Amino acid sequence: MFKRRGLFSIATIALASTSLSGCHGPVHAEAVIAGLAAPVGFTVDPDNNQIWYAERFTGEIHRRDLSSGQDTLVWTVSNVLTSGEQGLLGLALHPSYPSSPFLYAYASRQVGGAARNQILKITLSDGTGVSQQAIVNDLDIGSTHNGGRILFGPDGNLFAVIGEHGNPANSQIVDGNANLAGKVLRLTPDGAIPAGNPFAGSFVWTYGIRNSFGFAFDPAQGRLWLTDNGPACNDEVDRIVKGGNQAWGSQATCATPPPAPQNTNQSGPEPRRQPQHVYIDANGITGAAFCSHCGLGLHGRLLVSFVNDGVFHSLTLNDARTSVIDDDVVYDHPGPVLSVETRPGQPIYFSDATAIYKLTLSG
Secondary structure (H helix, E strand, O other): OOOOOOOOOOOEEEOOOOEEEOOOOOEEEEEEEOOOOOOOEEEEOOOOOEEEEEOOOOOEEEEEEOOOOOEEEEEEOOOEOOOOOOOEEEEEEOOOOOOOOEEEEEEEEEEOOEEEEEEEEEEEEOOEEEEEEEEEEEOOOOOOOOOOOEEEOOOOOEEEEEOOOOOHHHHHOOOOOOOOOOEEEEEOOOOOOOOOOOOOOOOEEEEOOOOOOEEEEOOOOOOEEEEEOOOOOOEEEEEEOOOOEOOOOOOOOOOOOOOOOHHHOOOOOOOEOOOOEEEOOOOOEEEEEEOOOOOOOOOOOEEEEEOOOOEEEEEEEOOOOOOEEEEEEEEEOOOOOOEEEOOOOOOOEEEOOOOEEEEEEOO
């Protein structure tokens, strides 16, 4: 997954007419924290003063003061599994932090002799952890396709994505909380099932997901957009809806007919939702973040990244903000891009295997 390849040849399909432009603007990356060990999961506090980051293999969670450079060990998640794509994969702060002093982590762990993906609620005191509680257990963990992105939505609930663990059939099984693989989840900050979830007694918000590493809420509309890795084809940018079937499953193929993207999205009950944007040459799509006064002159656009070549694309949405109408390459990072984070009014931050950066304009 983390092998870099040369800049790829793209074919794109969108539900509306799409153009592909060359490099746009003098965007470059500035390192803000270096010397890290696979900071796959990180988050930024609402005041843009601190970055909280998780190291995938060590289980350590740190926070870095961006003004002073002081680094503090917050908590160590024990018994982290690191085979394949497992590890400490996601972080999120409670939306009312610091008045609600809780940090959330997504980790693959050995628990009571069994492998689990867990969402952990970590209680903080003076900015360091004092205890943790598992509020979600994924019972069908795999060595690959574990997802790990967690983020609070505008409704105050925590959203998470779990991949289908290399078994496409998992994506189409909706059975309470017995099989969470291949799903987007929605839960309260205390780990309960919120009112309004589409499936009774379940965290599941949407299903038919393959191997997602990134999602973001559109600040203009509150809608959830998600990136999903295809097999050897069809990396997706999806607009997620409550109860929707994103249609990955056992019937998927890169062969045609049917044409892309229906060939990888033809499983489960109808309506089978199709992507808003597709990269036929799948290159490992990862993070997603909306530029909301992020300092790049790209206000309102959705930026997506790739692990195999480090490229950032800037996607323009239509006026209704329901589909993609334009795609520009804006930055080519010399390494794999793992995760992307921002908040309205903040820079867009991203991580690679050894550092966390922010995107800025040259000059």
